[in-house]
Amino acid sequence: MGFPTEMFTVLFALGRLPGWIAQWHEMIKEPGSRIGRPRQIYTGVVERDFVPVEER
Amino acid sequence: MSDNSVVVRYGDGEYTYPVIDSTVGDKGFDIGKLRAQTGLVTLDSGYGNTAAYKSAITYLDGEAGILRYRGYPIEQLAERSTFLEVAYLLINGELPSVDELSVFKNDITQHTLLHEDVKNFYRGFPRDAHPMAMLSSVVSALSTFYQDSHNPFDEKQRNLSTIRLLAKLPTIAAYAYKKSIGHPFVYPRNDLGYVENFLRMTFSVPAQEYEPDPVVVSALDKLLILHADHEQNCSTSTVRLVGSSQANMFASISAGINALWGPLHGGANQSVLEMLEGIQASGGDVDSFIRKVKNKEDGVRLMGFGHRVYKNFDPRAKIIKAAAHDVLSALGKSDELLDIALKLEEHALSDDYFVSRSLYPNVDFYTGLIYRAMGFPTEMFTVLFALGRLPGWIAQWHEMIKEPGSRIGRPRQIYTGVVERDFVPVEER
Numbered sequence: 001m002g003f004p005t006e007m008f009t010v011l012f013a014l015g016r017l018p019g020w021i022a023q024w025h026e027m028i029k030e031p032g033s034r035i036g037r038p039r040q041i042y043t044g045v046v047e048r049d050f051v052p053v054e055e056r
Numbered sequence: 057m058s059d060n061s062v063v064v065r066y067g068d069g070e071y072t073y074p075v076i077d078s079t080v081g082d083k084g085f086d087i088g089k090l091r092a093q094t095g096l097v098t099l100d101s102g103y104g105n106t107a108a109y110k111s112a113i114t115y116l117d118g119e120a121g122i123l124r125y126r127g128y129p130i131e132q133l134a135e136r137s138t139f140l141e142v143a144y145l146l147i148n149g150e151l152p153s154v155d156e157l158s159v160f161k162n163d164i165t166q167h168t169l170l171h172e173d174v175k176n177f178y179r180g181f182p183r184d185a186h187p188m189a190m191l192s193s194v195v196s197a198l199s200t201f202y203q204d205s206h207n208p209f210d211e212k213q214r215n216l217s218t219i220r221l222l223a224k225l226p227t228i229a230a231y232a233y234k235k236s237i238g239h240p241f242v243y244p245r246n247d248l249g250y251v252e253n254f255l256r257m258t259f260s261v262p263a264q265e266y267e268p269d270p271v272v273v274s275a276l277d278k279l280l281i282l283h284a285d286h287e288q289n290c291s292t293s294t295v296r297l298v299g300s301s302q303a304n305m306f307a308s309i310s311a312g313i314n315a316l317w318g319p320l321h322g323g324a325n326q327s328v329l330e331m332l333e334g335i336q337a338s339g340g341d342v343d344s345f346i347r348k349v350k351n352k353e354d355g356v357r358l359m360g361f362g363h364r365v366y367k368n369f370d371p372r373a374k375i376i377k378a379a380a381h382d383v384l385s386a387l388g389k390s391d392e393l394l395d396i397a398l399k400l401e402e403h404a405l406s407d408d409y410f411v412s413r414s415l416y417p418n419v420d421f422y423t424g425l426i427y428r429a430m431g432f433p434t435e436m437f438t439v440l441f442a443l444g445r446l447p448g449w450i451a452q453w454h455e456m457i458k459e460p461g462s463r464i465g466r467p468r469q470i471y472t473g474v475v476e477r478d479f480v481p482v483e484e485r
Contacts, residue, residue, distance in 0.1 A: 034102035035320045038288045042081045044112030045127030050136050056153050 061085070066094050081115055082107065097468040107288075109296065109459075113146060113451050114287040118365035123372065125285055126150070134375045139280040140164065140250055143222060143447035146285055147454060161250075167223035168244035168253065170231070171201050178235045187232035187439045188317040194228045195221070196310035206304040208457045217305040218450050225446055226250065229439045230257035236435070251277045254443070259431065271386035275379040275426055276440075282372040282419060283441055285448030291315035291322070295449045296456045300465040305453060312449045313442050322438040328360035328424035329434045332393045332400075340392060342399040350409055360421030361404055362414055372419040380422040387429050397425050 003011065027033060062085040064071045071093050073085045084107045091097055100106045116123045123130040126145050133142055137151075144152045144160050152160060177197055181190055199206065202220060205213040231241050234257075242257045251273050260266030286292070295312035299305070316322035335345045348356040363370045384394060401417050404410040427437050456462060 035290050037290050038103035038106050038108035038293050040109050040111045040288045041078045041084045041107045042115045043110045046080045048127040050128050050132040
């Protein structure tokens with residue numbers, strides 16, 4: 001059709017648009033719909049004290 | 057019963073899933089094989105029981121009122137650190153040395169200018185455009201100007217995008233404000249610190265230079281620190297999800313800004329001001345408002361008190377309360393809304409109805425007051441939240457992209473629609 005490769009994903013977006021809109025409608029109309037807010041498993045340092053920059 | 061695995065019984069089978077340890081806080085269990093083994097998926101509305109990631113950036117405990125970035129208590133960081141140092145900490149995992157901090161600050165300072173053509177975007181926006189829409193659009197547009205830093209797997213490019221975003225977001229935010237009031241854009245000045253520069257770009261006009269009050273600078277710096285990360289909240293999860301498709305950092309952060317724009321997320325401090333305006337419009341009678349709250353009258357909502365996550369107290373509110381009072385007395389502004397707010401605060405702190413229900417003034421309450429006193433219109437409040445949250449988004453994006461075996465985020469669904477039917481041409485329907 002003559003589209004440059006950078007336009008391929010744009011054409012994908014054109015096609016996907018009604019799906020995005022339909023899924024957005026379904027989500028917003030769902031009774032008791034909540035904000036998406038996952039949890040995490042924290043694997044970092046538990047606690048340490050701040051050291052001023054001159055002492056690092 | 058072993059405490060290092062979880063057994064799921066379904067049909068005739070019994071399936072064992074390993075418990076994943078945390079260093080502190082929620083442990084989880086890894087259901088990676090659940091669907092393959094049982095044919096089941098999990099349903100968890102709002103992902104309230106689903107750890108999206110293992111993460112080593114921020115720990116929070118709502119019941120105990122604990123918030124730590126990379127292990128450092130928020131109280132110590134707010135009191136003794138600076139926003140740029142905290143940004144470095146979140147993104148790199150450790151506090152910077154003197155040299156590292158000086159290079160980081162210098163890099164950011166050198167990138168504060170926007171490409172002149174970016175101004176054309178603002179010219180195209182209508183004057184009443186919401187600044188969050190301008191913020192996310194222009195951040196997304198940065199990906200058109202900086203195509204040399206799109207590759208998420210090239211460390212140099214990642215770091216360049218990081219510096220560009222941290223440096224340019226205050227300029228983008230200030231320009232959005234200038235557009236909304238019809239004032240000329242004010243260029244950044246490299247001899248100023250991060251917060252001073254932002255305040256000057258926002259509030260100075262060619263006819264009048266702006267001298268930031270050190271109390272205001274310090275309060276805003278603290279506020280940015282307090283908002284810098286909050287683990288896997290909605291906007292952060294959005295940044296990670298978009299980034300998991302290997303979209304560039306500008307595209308990912310732009311999506312996060314849009315998520316933050318939602319009233320359930322970043323709009324809380326704006327709602328506080330709207331509540332105060334409601335009280336003012338009905339004659340400014342705080343006592344009568346409090347009576348209505350206690351009687352649970354229709355349409356009366358108490359905003360900025362208590363917190364969904366922090367059940368007993370909000371560690372951020374404790375810190376910012378003092379700063380709020382400092383700013384109000386330093387600016388010495390007489391403002392009916394601020395008077396109403398202070399009366400409301402006094403009530404809430406002494407009234408048993410509020411105290412017994414943990415309806416303490418939260419971070420959004422004080423944040424709204426401070427921004428109001430500083431002269432920001434309410435539409436800008438969420439923009440200031442975005443400025444603060446940026447290093448958290450970037451840090452979480454880096455962690456996601458560097459995770460070995462990182463995969464595209466792609467949840468499942470439980471299909472509840474029509475199973476199958478044949479297409480009927482339009483004339484026959």
